[in-house]
Amino acid sequence: MKKCVPDKCNASCCRYAAIVIDAPTSKSDFEDIRWLISHHNVAVYKDLEDDWVLEFESPCKFLKDNRCSDYENRPYICRDYEADTCTQNRRGKDSKILFEEPAQVEAFVAKRWQKKKPAAKRPASKNL
Numbered sequence: 209m210k211k212c213v214p215d216k217c218n219a220s221c222c223r224y225a226a227i228v229i230d231a232p233t234s235k236s237d238f239e240d241i242r243w244l245i246s247h248h249n250v251a252v253y254k255d256l257e258d259d260w261v262l263e264f265e266s267p268c269k270f271l272k273d274n275r276c277s278d279y280e281n282r283p284y285i286c287r288d289y290e291a292d293t294c295t296q297n298r299r300g301k302d303s304k305i306l307f308e309e310p311a312q313v314e315a316f317v318a319k320r321w322q323k324k325k326p327a328a329k330r331p332a333s334k335n336l
């Protein structure tokens with residue numbers, strides 16, 4: 209198991225909150241995502257395990273000088289966190305799909321639901 213490297217640590221794992229959300233399947237679901245990421249410091253991405261994640265970039269209140277000021281009392285999620293999944297330089301590198309701007313969702317939806325051209329009619333056969 210990897211260990212944290214304090215000298216290189218920028219405490220990025222303490223600078224956001226994230227939850228797994230239902231995978232979007234409909235245009236309406238993506239419209240909700242477009243609304244979510246219209247807010248500052250909010251992103252939605254599909255990670256390498258195919259989970260869809262809603263992330264808020266917001267530093268923990270206990271983060272002081274890049275260190276946890278409540279280390280002995282830190283929540284379980286912080287205790288369970290492993291350096292293998294160190295989040296330094298995380299965004300965009302460990303996601304299959306990343307939405308940070310509403311226009312990205314619009315482009316994604318337009319591509320996924322683009323209207324297919326109707327098949328060209330075959331000329332009527334001549335019974336010669």
Ligand code: SF4
Nearest residue numbers: 222268270271276286
């Ligand atoms: S409680 Fe401590 S370890 Fe957990 S996110 Fe906040 S600063 Fe980081």
Ligand code: SF4
Nearest residue numbers: 212213217220221294
């Ligand atoms: S996992 Fe968190 S504490 Fe450990 S090196 Fe990475 S950013 Fe720093």
